[in-house]
Amino acid sequence: MAEGVRRRRKLKPVEEAIQFSLEQKDKNGLEGRFISHLKGRGVFSCTDFEKGDFLLEYRGDLISKEECERRQRIYHDALKVFMFEFRYNGKLLCVDAARDDGSLGRLVNDDHINPNSRMKTIRVDGKPHLCLFATRSICPGEEITYDYGDSEWPWRCTTLSVVEPSTLEVNTLSQSEDTDVEKLKVVSDQSELDFSICAASEGLEKVTLKKDRLLLDDQDCVEKMSPVKEHVLNEEQSFCAPVEGVKEVCRHVVVTSAISSMDKCAECVGPVAALKWIGLRCKLCSSFWHKSCYLKLHEWDGRRSSCEVSSEEDELSDEDYIPQSESDHQSDSSDELTTRPARYDQAKLLDIQEAASSKFSEHLRSDVTTLNVSKGKGKGVLKVMEAASVYDESDLMCHEEQFTDFETDSESDFPRKQGSVVCRSTDVLMSSPQSHNSKLLNSKSTVTLREERERSMAGGDHCVQSPKISCSANRKNYCYICGKPQSKLARHLKTHMAEVEVVQALSKLLLAMEKGCLPNLQGKSLDDIEIEDEIIMTDSDDSDPEESESDDEALAGAAGNSSNAGVQKMPIESTTELPEESESEAETENPRRGQKVSWSNAEVTAVMKHFEGHIAKGKLATLTECQQCKSAEDPVLVRRSAQNIRDFVRNRGISLKRKTQSK
Numbered sequence: 001m002a003e004g005v006r007r008r009r010k011l012k013p014v015e016e017a018i019q020f021s022l023e024q025k026d027k028n029g030l031e032g033r034f035i036s037h038l039k040g041r042g043v044f045s046c047t048d049f050e051k052g053d054f055l056l057e058y059r060g061d062l063i064s065k066e067e068c069e070r071r072q073r074i075y076h077d078a079l080k081v082f083m084f085e086f087r088y089n090g091k092l093l094c095v096d097a098a099r100d101d102g103s104l105g106r107l108v109n110d111d112h113i114n115p116n117s118r119m120k121t122i123r124v125d126g127k128p129h130l131c132l133f134a135t136r137s138i139c140p141g142e143e144i145t146y147d148y149g150d151s152e153w154p155w156r157c158t159t160l161s162v163v164e165p166s167t168l169e170v171n172t173l174s175q176s177e178d179t180d181v182e183k184l185k186v187v188s189d190q191s192e193l194d195f196s197i198c199a200a201s202e203g204l205e206k207v208t209l210k211k212d213r214l215l216l217d218d219q220d221c222v223e224k225m226s227p228v229k230e231h232v233l234n235e236e237q238s239f240c241a242p243v244e245g246v247k248e249v250c251r252h253v254v255v256t257s258a259i260s261s262m263d264k265c266a267e268c269v270g271p272v273a274a275l276k277w278i279g280l281r282c283k284l285c286s287s288f289w290h291k292s293c294y295l296k297l298h299e300w301d302g303r304r305s306s307c308e309v310s311s312e313e314d315e316l317s318d319e320d321y322i323p324q325s326e327s328d329h330q331s332d333s334s335d336e337l338t339t340r341p342a343r344y345d346q347a348k349l350l351d352i353q354e355a356a357s358s359k360f361s362e363h364l365r366s367d368v369t370t371l372n373v374s375k376g377k378g379k380g381v382l383k384v385m386e387a388a389s390v391y392d393e394s395d396l397m398c399h400e401e402q403f404t405d406f407e408t409d410s411e412s413d414f415p416r417k418q419g420s421v422v423c424r425s426t427d428v429l430m431s432s433p434q435s436h437n438s439k440l441l442n443s444k445s446t447v448t449l450r451e452e453r454e455r456s457m458a459g460g461d462h463c464v465q466s467p468k469i470s471c472s473a474n475r476k477n478y479c480y481i482c483g484k485p486q487s488k489l490a491r492h493l494k495t496h497m498a499e500v501e502v503v504q505a506l507s508k509l510l511l512a513m514e515k516g517c518l519p520n521l522q523g524k525s526l527d528d529i530e531i532e533d534e535i536i537m538t539d540s541d542d543s544d545p546e547e548s549e550s551d552d553e554a555l556a557g558a559a560g561n562s563s564n565a566g567v568q569k570m571p572i573e574s575t576t577e578l579p580e581e582s583e584s585e586a587e588t589e590n591p592r593r594g595q596k597v598s599w600s601n602a603e604v605t606a607v608m609k610h611f612e613g614h615i616a617k618g619k620l621a622t623l624t625e626c627q628q629c630k631s632a633e634d635p636v637l638v639r640r641s642a643q644n645i646r647d648f649v650r651n652r653g654i655s656l657k658r659k660t661q662s663k
């Protein structure tokens with residue numbers, strides 16, 4: 001009874017904050033949504049909040065200054081933005097929310113002009129917790145924001161100062177009303193930048209910037225805490241919002257580069273795929289970007305002219321497989337980079353869309369394919385379709401996207417923006433190039449699809465974009481990703497757009513389309529789909545197999561030859577030697593890899609044990625299979641990477657094919 005009464009009693013905001021902090025839960029009435037490519041996600045209220053209400057905790061690992069520094073050394077910029085440094089009991093601490101635990105606090109964006117909440121510390125079990133409280137009443141639909149504090153937050157600045165690494169003194173301008181903006185002194189030797197920034201808020205902020213991190217000095221900080229409740233918050237505490245903006249001081253010198261799947265685009269923070277991707281890397285600050293993101297960024301802030309682009313390509317690690325995809329093709333030439341306009345808002349998925357468009361328009365013209373794929377609990381049906389004019393059309397749409405407001409409520413907006421639609425139904429999304437209005441068509445079968453397509457083609461109306469993945473059941477839409485029913489599916493899907501799963505699903509489908517093996521995927525769950533690459537001999541494979549391409553050539557093959565878009569030519573990366581009969585003696589030297597390593601008989605036997613079937617069938621091994629082989633045969637293959645093994649299998653397959661053909 002007493003328990004019941006306690007439950008019913010409305011908790012005071014601080015009590016509520018303590019309760020939610022203890023339970024590690026977010027409050028109802030708030031939701032995360034994707035806002036835009038520029039801003040990323042944000043948190044929105046779905047209910048009314050009153051001034052003073054507790055909203056959310058900025059949840060993460062509470063770590064010391066030292067641990068914070070250590071993590072900042074190893075974190076990519078994209079993760080550093082989730083590190084919230086603050087002062088508590090005279091100590092510099094940090095809540096690291098880099099790990100996405102699904103909590104909403106980490107997604108709250110900055111607003112220094114009209115924020116509706118404020119970050120405060122409360123003490124729970126002797127430890128500080130960062131909690132957001134409403135500073136005014138908040139209506140449903142409003143985005144929750146707080147003031148990150150005075151700093152050079154890039155999104156606040158209309159003009160960004162770009163600093164030459166060698167520049168010794170730079171004036172910085174804060175967008176805030178405060179007048180105490182002083183000089184930013186830069187002492188730079190490229191390897192270590194020390195900045196003393198004096199900016200004003202309620203007090204003077206002193207920040208030491210080393211390499212690429214911000215540390216608060218023993219001075220007043222960005223934001224001073226007002227006590228929430230004396231026994232909870234009994235001393236002056238100060239805050240610094242998530243670390244950000246350091247990359248802006250670099251005058252980027254970018255090169256096209258093969259980038260590890262672990263590294264994210266500094267602009268959209270998104271991975272492209274589980275595999276290594278080709279993008280741009282700044283030689284000075286080692287940030288990475290999708291090419292389209294980089295172009296967009298430098299058009300936005302007018303720094304384009306100050307950016308150097310080199311055509312030099314980076315070294316590839318022999319661990320990484322570079323997929324031959326159109327998204328790679330985008331990154332191939334510095335020429336293109338300097339001349340091509342930035343067109344994409346939703347870089348990540350649009351990259352894939354573009355990949356699909358150009359690749360499939362080459363060799364899948366007039367094809368309409370339906371693919372049933374089950375995923376999770378529901379009976380999802382993926383319809384994948386392709387239209388003859390897809391390339392031109394997607395091009396047109398990409399251009400138009402610049403002028404389209406993404407923030408519309410239109411059901412069709414998301415798919416059109418994304419280019420690739422993921423929803424659950426027998427419905428298929430189609431769109432007309434004239435109107436650019438996507439509409440849900442209740443297409444029940446391939447025949448219907450084809451008819452629809454033919455009808456629209458005849459009427460000058462074209463099916464748009466590939467792949468289209470559309471799922472629903474009984475006219476109720478279920479989200480393909482989280483499986484929940486959604487009345488506003490298109491809008492809901494925006495929340496998933498950054499998820500790797502979507503990108504991976506699309507990648508798989510694209511690969512399957514490209515290889516013409518979509519029908520084989522009928523009824524499979526996405527997790528079960530493993531697309532085996534088949535070895536396709538090309539002219540260049542007719543040369544002596546021992547003379548495999550250099551890494552550069554392989555990279556160029558993988559990234560640069562869009563005219564080969566219709567052919568899946570596996571780049572020969574020469575990460576291992578070609579194992580001919582004499583492979584045990586064969587030695588190939590890769591200057592980048594240093595020591596040449598010949599294949600021993602034991603190694604060959606170990607690999608053959610696993611991949612004889614692949615070689616006979618002319619199939620490529622996947623990296624996972626190679627890793628499994630390596631583990632199973634441990635320690636025989638200790639000198640070989642999974643990629644080495646993969647190359648071995650491929651090269652063997654090529655040799656065998658050649659032999660068969662010559663017979």
Ligand SMILES: C[S@@+](CC[C@H](N)C(=O)[O-])C[C@H]1O[C@@H](n2cnc3c(N)ncnc32)[C@H](O)[C@@H]1O
Nearest residue numbers: 038039040041081106107108109110155242244
């Ligand atoms: C703690 S995260 C907030 C969540 C973030 N929007 C996301 O999608 O992950 C901080 C980052 O959000 C972005 N951000 C925050 N406030 C912003 C604003 N007002 N305008 C644009 N971007 C903002 C910046 O990229 C910043 O580095």
